[in-house]
Amino acid sequence: MRETEGPPALRRLRAFTEWVGAGRKLTATGQITLADARALVTLLETGDVVDPDIGGRVFKTRSSAELSGVLQVFLWAKAIGLVRVVKGRLVPVKKAAPLLARSDALWQAAFETFSQLVEAVCPASESMLYWEFAPVSRALLTRLYGGPAPLTELYELSWERASAPYVIARPEFVRRANDRDTERMLDVLRQLGAIELTGEEVVLTPPGHEAVRCGLGEAGPGEPVYELKVTLLDTDDPVVWRRLRVSAGVPLSRLHRILAATMGWADYHLHVFTAGGQRYGQPSREWDDGLLDETAVTLAEVAGARIGWEYDFGDSWEHELVVERTMEAEDGVAYPVVVAGEGACPPEDCGGTWGYREFRKALADPGHEEHEHLVRWAGLPSAADFDPARFDAETARRAVLRIA
Incomplete structure (x- = not known):
C-alpha cells in the first residue's frame, strides 16, 4: 500500500473491499472467520497481535472481534456501505465502486460514519466512552475546531462529557479505561487524517477542520x-x-x-x-x-x-x-x-432579574439578614468576590x- 493512496484508514478500506472480492463466509455470529482475520492482520497492517504472549503466557485469540484493527476496518466498511452481509456472507456493494475511486468522497463517508466504530475502539465496554461515543467524539472535534488542544484537556473533556449522565461506583478505574479508549479514538481519527498529534498537542488537519466546520454549520471564508x-x-x-x-x-x-x-x-x-x-x-x-x-x-x-x-x-x-x-x-x-x-452573568437559580437585584443588595450590605447565607449559597469566599x-x-x- 503506497502513501500516495491516502491516509492509512482509506488504504485499509480499499484493500479490505478488494479482499472481499466476490464474497467471504462469516461465522455464525456474523464475524470474520479467525483464519481470514489472521490473513487480514498482515494484509492491512493493522498492528493486531494474534495469540499474544503476556508475561510468558500465551493467550489464544478465539475470535476476530478480539482484533480491534481488523474489527475497525470491518465495521467501517459496513457503515460506509462498501460491503454488506447477505445470508451469512460478506459481499461487496456494487454501487459503492465510484466511492472507492474518489478519495474525497470516501474520506467524507468515513468521517461521517466514524461514530459507528465504538465496538472496535472500546472493545471491553469498561469505559463510559462506550456508552457515550458519538456525543463525546462530537465534543472533542468541536473543541479542536476552536484551535489546538493539549491531550490532557481532551482526556478531561471526554471524561466530563461521558460520565455526566451517570453515577459511577469506581470512578478511578473507569476514568483510566476512559482515558485509554479516548486515546484509541484519537488514534483512529489520526489514521483517517482528520487530526495530527504534535508531541502532547492535537490539532485538526485541513480536511478535518473543513469537515467539522460543515457539520457545525459554521461559515467558511467569504460566507x-x-x-x-x-x-x-x-x-x-x-x-x-x-x-x-x-x-x-x-x-x-x-x-x-x-x-x-x-x-x-x-x-x-x-x-x-x-x-x-x-x-x-x-x-x-x-x-x-x-x-x-x-x-x-x-x-x-x-x-x-x-x-x-x-x-x-x-x-x-x-x-x-x-x-x-x-x-x-x-x-x-x-x-x-x-x-x-x-x-x-447572574447566579443560576437566584430568582430571575428581581431575585438578582435582591441578591446584589444583600451582598453589598454586610448587615443584611441574608448576607452571610447568600455568600455561602453562591460559593463565594467573600461578598467582595462577586x-x-x-x-x-x-x-x-x-x-x-x-x-x-
Missing part, C-alpha cells in the same frame, strides 16, 4: 457572519450584554449552546427562541408540543425578525438578540468569536471553545 448583540433584559448598573460574531448558517440548537457559554449560563435549564410569531426549541418536550424544531432552523432564517431567547422557565431570563451587521468570514478564523461584553460589572472575554472565549 456570511453576523455580529450579534445579546442583552439580558431588565438588568441595569450595568446592563448585562455580550457581542459575538457567529455564522449565519448556525442552527438555533447550536446557537443556544453558544449563547449560554458566552453569557456564562451553566445550561442545565430549558430554553426557547421566539421570532416572527414562532417559537423554536426541543419539540419532543412534553410540556409544549407547539414548538418548532430548533435543529432544523438556522439563524439566517430568522434574522429578519425580532429574536428573543428565554433561558430557565422558572427564573425566566429573557434575552434580546440583535443582528448589528453582516460580515464575511475571514480565512483562518474559527467562529463563533466573542468580541465584547459587560456585566457578570463583581456585577465583571466580564472576562477570555473566560467567555474558553467557554465557547468547550461547547459541544
